[in-house]
Amino acid sequence: MTNPTDPTFYRSPAEAAAAPPERLAYVVAFDRAGERPDALTVVDVDRSSDGYGQVIGWADLPTRGDELHHFGWNACSSALLHAGHDHGDDGLQRRYLLLPGLRSSNVHVYDTQPDPTAPQLVKTITAQELADKAGYSRPHTLHCGPDGIFLSCLGGANGQDGPGGIALLDHNTFDVLRAWETDRGPQYLAYDAWWHLTQNTAVTSEWGTPSMIEDGVDPELLLGNRYGHTLHFWDLEKGVHQQAVDLGPEHQMVLELRPAHDPEASHGFVGVVVSTADLSASVWRWYRDGTGWAVEKVITIPAEPADPADLPPALAPFGAVPPLVTDINLSVDDRMLYVSCFGTGELKQYDVSDPAHPREAGSVRLGGIVGRAAHPAEPDLPLAGGPQMVEVSRDGRRVYMTNSLYGSWDDQFYPDGVGAWMAEIDADPAGGLTVDPEFFPHGDAFRGLRVHQVRLQGGDASSDSYCYR
Template structure:
């Protein structure tokens, strides 16, 4: 084979330290969707180079060929986990961090975009039809994906038939993007699905729970919430065999166990998961999972209380409670495993915790933007109260820049911000060692910059804190 075939993609990093030392991102990819389902969703490109004349502005826009997808989470076809393959020093022959896979949460289609040769102009490469996903893997409603050592792991909320479960993981080839099969060989008691990630060196996959499509399609259903029917457990699996090994139930009051952030250090055996709400008091929480001998356990390490509010300031769903729940909807762990970022979408706050002792997080920073009641404005537009709040959060590899977008999920947006969420993206700068966050006043694409679409998840050029798994220390 030619030398070029064998050359490892320079954005595949052997260790977290290598990723931290890599060149700074120049672009951010952001998916944005049309809540009205009248126009195509889009993969957009934002300039993140502070020395550029177009810094903080949208510089690329690729419309989907379909309508009504509701782009939500998305990710790369390949990343640093490719280095775990046999012959790992070379990586996969010709494999590159090149393609972005965009699942449609409502359509069940997956659109694949090529970021080469011009990273500002992604081009449609392939569409994986909902019928292929259902026929070959038995799943629908793709939600989250991670590039793994054996392919792309695509978590799905529903089965291939109707709007029920079980949800699970479809395995895709990360070169051809063919749907290979359902990843699970023995799912045990697992039925609800949401996120999945892993500890590569421990041969362990962790998965979390939200609900079936019927449970989430129209937003948060009070009867299901108060009945403890949304997901409230973690599942631990044999990564190589796809076999369920253990369930850790956090308790039925801890509803919607969502984003998983395992330690980046491949020798560690802990991680964090965010829980949206407690039915006991409307608080939100973050839990640490960890290995204890041969078992996995979980403990609550962060509690964020609800805030009292005048019912007249609340949407109908919250008026009876006279309080605003924090609604922790995303978390992100810096690549050095030092800082944890927690999005409190309901109260309009991004919190920063020092987790050098993961069993005892310590809050070291906070930024307010938007919120159901507070509506904090951005300093770049001080006269414009914001709706939505910090929701999806992404951290640069070196831990110095944090990016957030404000839309959660169309049906939830409408419930909690019935007058509309608007559209915005913001950036904070931080000291990755001491903490503390400052809003970047130059970076605030908002309003008509998004052409009526709502921005959701962010992926950074060359990788970010929630993209890669590392195989070496």
């Protein structure tokens, strides 16, 4: 007797968008000092609930000093492509959340069943297992693939600074299987990884090695254009490097990858944190060009002039606030792209129906290095931090965001502290953004921890890859 396919494995983007809306959001929270356990929190996002906008579940990690950052599901819609058959028949479910510790290199696995508001720890993948079996450390980003879990890592094993790369994990047992790459070519720096499933193409991006990032932005490395500035394209099945495209050395820190959800599309978007030429940030489009891949800049967001007296020491000499694009997210229908500007405190919405010519369609401000824009729920409370991790509901009508980037980088750009807050933004399908005044978990709600990535119950815009139209 076989088990039915998980109902949250959607065959197509349209099917995902038409599914019932999320009721819960999972949010990781970390202790900057490393003295208390980090936590997996559960937030009520059901507007019909009396607990809407409240933290209703909490699971402490068994360790300290992990610095939870990005995390994800063990399985998702891409499993429908597994081995050419319906993988749901062997009981695979979107059930477990894997939480990598960016500083500890441990990965904690939590079961969200039977009570989704009370996740339970079921396994810890140790730093030693990750090093011994895959040769990596500092796990950063996790994506559920058709044949396993892809875990991108910034560092090498046993204290080596690099190269970074991808560890392949079993999505049933969570065992570390091996390094995914069989021929990495010139790739050395790592960050995000994603793919075009039906085209057998993987894409990876670049940030820096652990020593380049863990103590904050290194001005010498930044001005020397030493952080990552290249996209890499791979044979997904074989793990073989095929092409590197350099965006230009001044385009520092090529981070979040958002491929089109349409399985027949051959384009995607990637955000660049900062240009050393003018402190602007940018978004680039990659696309199929003949037998290879090409990349072009499609969005530029300029720095905003500011009084040096209002700026942190790292920025005062420049007299400007860089946007610092640290996350982007593409709606499931591939129509709207959301760009978070951690420096200026702005979340931008772009209509990318024509991927080569994005059009700004909406904007809201919360926090910001200089602006400190308040939330409508507490208009007299200036906010620190800014839109950072951004997640979009499957139907594209709700955008969730949190305000912490990475502990040491938070401290550099917001030396008086970032606090902790989460907001929900209503997105108009025709364009336009409005902050929901009823949703504002912050401060004590997260028990003094900082909040980072959000995952939505049943999947979200950056969880899933779809196999069919």
